[in-house]
Amino acid sequence: MDDRALQALAATAEGQSQGRALEYFEHLKQSNDGWKLCAQAFTSGRYQSSDHVRFFCLQVIEHFLKNRFKVSVLQDHQDVRNFILTCLQIQGENQTQEKTFLKNKIAQIASLAFVVDYPQQWPSFFTDLLQTLNLGHLAIDMYLRICLAIDGEVVDREIVHTEQEMVRNNFIKDAIREQCVTQLTESWYQIMTGYQESHPEVTCMCMEVVGKYISWVEIGLIANDKFVPLLLSFMKMPLLRESACDCIHEIISKGMEPVAKTKLVESFTSVLESTGVFSQSQDEDADFLAKLSKLVNGIGINLTGSWQKLVKAKEMENASMTLQALENKVPLMFRFLGDEDDDVSGAVTSFAQEYISVLKQIRPHAAKQRENIEGLLCHVINKMKYDESYNFEQEGEDEAMFQDYRKQMKTIFNNLAQLDGELVLVTVHGIITRTLVQWESMKLADVEIALSLLYTLGEALPASNGQHFTGDLNKATALQEMMRLMITSRVSCHGHSAVVLQFFETVVRYDKFFTCEPHHIPDVLMAFMDERGFRHSAAHVRSRAAYLFSRFIKSLRVHMQNYVEDVLKRMQELLILNTPDNGCHLLSNADQLFMYEIAGSLIVSSNLVIEKKQLYIKQILTPIVSKFEDMLTKLLVESDQKKQLAYAQGINNAMALASRASKGFSSQKTMQQYSCTPAFTDALKIFIQAVNVPVHRQLIQVGVRQYLHRMVVCLEEEILPFVPLVLENLLKQPDAKELHDFLPLMNQLIMKFKSAIAPFLQGVFMPLVGTIYQVLNSPSDALDPNAADDKKMLQRSYFLFLSTIVTNDVIDVLKNQEMQNLHNLLITVVQGAVEVPDPQSQKLCFLILRRLVEAWGGGEDGTGFVNFMYKSIIPACFMAPLKSTFDLRDGQSSLALGECAACLKSMLAKKGENFKTYLQAEYLPTLNLPPELSQEFCLAMESEIKIFRNYLKHFFSKAKS
Structure with missing residues (x-):
């Protein structure tokens, strides 16, 4: 080494x-x-x-x-075997405690050798391992880790295995069952009995092994008079009981026939109850209680599963016995569901859900079942309450965990409502009635849960399009009473933000209530407007109130006529722009967007005379424009980079607010109808000045484009003179991203005005297209990862722009271009169809070509298009799908191929026999196609488009294979 x-x-x-x-x-x-x-x-x-x-x-x-092990020589297999056994020997003889990560790695190595060599080349694998157990607890520790590692390789269902690996794994399990499973289970028993006191951690790991292997070994090897009393005795030992819980859970979760499963579960439950295991006090260790709760959950789920199978098999006598066993476990579920520790409670929620699903299938319910439903509802409502320790001011991990837990409780609540909607409605009605008449003297948690339950009823009880106040008279009456009490009780004046926010959420959820009782609207409007809403001391309350108010106004616009001017007056302070110089007012920039949208919508939808509408719109826009000009002036002379950015963001925000103020107008309610056009076009004249700003150009242009998009919707032809001004500045310093972002505006104009825009479009078309060519063909910075993406998106936008032209009655804009310019443009489309490895662009290109064929392909029209069709479009239809980058299995490529097929059929429709003759006699032979295949292709073209698309896919798949 x-x-x-x-x-x-x-x-x-x-x-x-x-x-x-x-x-x-x-x-x-x-x-x-x-x-x-x-x-x-x-x-x-x-x-x-x-x-x-x-x-x-x-x-x-x-x-x-x-x-390489699988294909290595026999000696290598022997050497690996010796290495593994030596590791075990060293561990036992030296009594040296290895680091955990080293032990786990050795175990993994042993399991990798095992799955290759067992049982053929190393039939004595387990015998060899078992012989090391007399070396002491460290050798046993390694043996158990190897057992767990083998489970990971062979059994673990969370690991995805190939079909070949699954066959191998089943073969290995069969061999273990046949050869040595009895010795293995005996070794586990000896380990658990021999080390429970001296080395409890070894006994715990052994129980984990038993839990892993029980899923595929014979149940009688574990669930017997030897193992079960041992496991039950461990339930009383603090160091072993959690592992014993998990082990028993795995045993009762083993796949079995339903009757046998019920007997197994009942036998364990009976003994556990008789020994008082389930009677632990709430002062008990929370981790152990959570394990017990998980075990109870497993008991309930397994009994439910057995009942479902028995009902499906129509074994009603056995199903009835299993159902009774399940009913007997409901008090256990209640005991743990109601535990004050949410981890303990949460561990049994699946049992609660499954029990509800059983009750949904049983009608009518027996008295005890109705009692259980009421008990479950009571527990769920109680557990949804906020704990006194909940930190509303600074929510951390504990608070996030409670919110997740509360969602689980809400899910059970909703399912209970589906099971017995009347009970849930009556229960919530009672809670609301008792709470709201005395909310000032009640705890925060009780007041908040009352409103939260009323809110949750909106999703728990079915209603079409939120129509809770029509149809079912009992439900409508109860909901109206609760809403009326919530508003008249003035619980919205509660000092805690959680209650205030829940009030606003509930008001908006049940907005249809105010259609029934509109006289309550002023109270709610005031709540939004005063210190409970927009002027609340907490920013998050003000922010949420702004959003909810916008929804409230939109929904009840018809009922707002009497309050429009008062609301606008009270909103004035909220419409003051936040700028770098005056800081942030009550609402943030994002929150003010809702305010401006509300103001614009209220003005436009009101019954005010047009002159007043004009005045109010002007009062909204004038401060925006004034602040905009001020910030723009300061930006142009500012040298500090941070302040430059702040002014640029302020400029962008000002335009965004003006855009939102226009939301009240639409293509049906245009500015022209209300004589409000000058106010918005005057603002546009000022905003457009900002496109020349040398710093933060993109940020500011986003705001200009956003405003222009809104003006296209709301204005008529008055918008057209402004577009060349923006385009002129854009073309001075062409940038791929800016062009890509600008083209949707052109598409929007074309789709709105269609042929009426042709004269305007004729003048700007070639300068714009020429700039796009220039940017696409310019060299990219190899170090800039975004440059290539920007060009790809611009290219796709360019083709989308052309497709918008050919599909919106302005195709003559192309026809009227100079011949050379038109030819160059057509070449880019053909290249896009064939050369661009982007199926979305290819689809657009074939769409453009098809539309041009339909418009110009019928005869000689002076453009030379028919000749271009034969020389360029036909080859494109074949060369594109034959490209290696064209993946016929890809969904987007399939759509592109569909447009290619439609293009070919359009050429056939325009040129008929002439087209078929050209294909058969001239073009297809260049692809080395035999005459019979060329004839087959032409016949296929005459079939329906769907059939031809499928044929074309098969044709090119065969050609590329």
Whole structure:
């Protein structure tokens, strides 16, 4: 061994030395005898004090076993065997405690050798292992670790195995069952009885082994008069009881026939109950209680599974016995579900869920079952309450864990509502009634849970489109009473943010209530507006209130007519822009977006006269524009980089707010209808000045584009003169990402105005396309990983732009280009179809070509297109799918091939027999296709498009094979 290289394995070694060690590591892994050198070094004792060197040796041996052992010579197999047994011998004789990571690695090496050599080449594997057990607890420790490692290789269902490995594993398990399983189970019994007091950790590991192997060994070898009393005795020993719990859980979870499974579970449960194991007090160790809870959970799930199988098999007598056994375990489930420790409670939730699923299949319910349903509901509601230690101000890991636990309880609550909606409704109604009439004198947890349950009813009780207040009269009446009480009780004035937030959440969930009783709207509006909502002392409450208020207003816009001006007046303070100079006001930039959207929506949907609407819109936009100009001026003279960024972000935010203020308008409610066009176009004139800013150009252009997108929706032709101004600045310093981000705006304009945009588009088309060519053909920075992606996205956007033109009645924009420009453009589309290894771009290109064929392929039209069709488009339809980069199995490529097929059929539809003759006589022979296959291809083209697509896929698959 190269000691100098090995010394560099230490964590303190320098980089160069570590590099040498890695090279030596690779050399030993690839060397035929490297593993032998490592095996000798490991067992020689020479490196006994160097754990990192010994682990290094084991990794080399592991590499050999995983990659070359199966095909190695017999002597290598014998040498590996000797190495493993020597390791066990050394461990026992020297009584030297290895580090855990070394022991686990040795066990893994033994398991890798085992799966290759057992049973043919090493039939005495387990006999050899068992002979080492008399060497003491350290040798036993290694034996048990090897058993666990074998389980990982052969049995563990969480590890994905190939079909070949599964066949091998079944063969190994059969051999163990036939040859030595009795000796193995006997060894486990001897270990558990012999070391329970002197080395309890060994006994615990042995129980883990039993739990792993029980899934495939004969149940009678473990569930017998010898093992069971031993395991039960361990349940009373503090150092062993948790492992005993897990072991019993694995035993009762073994796959068995349902009647036998029920008997097994009942026998264990009966003895455990008789010994008082389940009667532990809540002061008991929480970890042990959690294990017990898990065991009870396993008991319930296994009994449920047996019942389901028996019902399916129509064995009703046995099913009835199993159901009774299950019912008898419900008090156990309640005991652990109600435990004050959430880990203990959470461990039994699956039992609760499964029990509910059983009750859903049984109608009507017996008195005891109804009592169980009520008890389960009571436990769930109680466990959903916040603990006094919950830190609302600074939620950490404990709080996050409780929220996850609470979600589990809510799931059970929802399932109980599906099982007995009336009971849940009556229960929650009672809690709401008792709580809200005296909320001021009640604990926070009780008030919060009352509102939370009312909120949760919205998802627990089915309702079409949130219509909880129509249909079922009992439900509608109860919900109305609870909502009315929640609002009139003024519980929204509670001092704790959790209650206030739950109030707002509930109000928005049941917004349809205010359609039934609109006279409650003013109270809720005030709650949002005052210190309970937007002016609350906690920022997270203000933020959530802003979002919820926007939903509330949208839903109840029709009922807001009487409150519009008052709401707008109270919102004035909330609409003050946050700037680098004046800091942040009550709401953050993100929260203000909702405020501006609400303001715009209220104004547009109100019954106010147009003059007032104009005035209010102007009052909203004027401060934005003023602050925008101020920040833009300061940005242009600012030299400090941090302040530059702050001003750029402020500029972007100002445009975002103006965009959101326009949300009240739409293609149906245009600005023109309300004479609000000047206010928004005047703002646009100012905003466009920012596209020339030399710093943070992209950030600011995002805001300009966002505003333009909104204006395309809300304005008519008034928007068109502004686009060339943006485009002109864009073309001065072309950038792939900016062009890619700009093209969707052009597509939006084309889709909205269609042929009406043709004159405008004619003027900007070639400058824009020329700039795109220039950027795509410019050299990329090899060190910039994003440059290639930006170009790929721009290329795809370019093809999408062209496809938008040919599908929206402005195809003449292409036809009216100079002949050479049109030809160059068509060449880029053909190249995109054939050369670009991006199936989405290829699909777009074939779509463009098909549309052009449909428009221009019928005759000579002066563009020379028909000639181009024969010389370029037809070859593209064949060359693209034949490319090695065109994966016919890929979903996106299949879509591209579908467009290719449609393109071919369009050419056939336009040129008919002439097209078929050209294919058969001139083009297809260049592909060395026999005449009969060419004829078959042309016949296939005449079939329906779906049939031809499938044919084309088969045709190219065969051609590429």
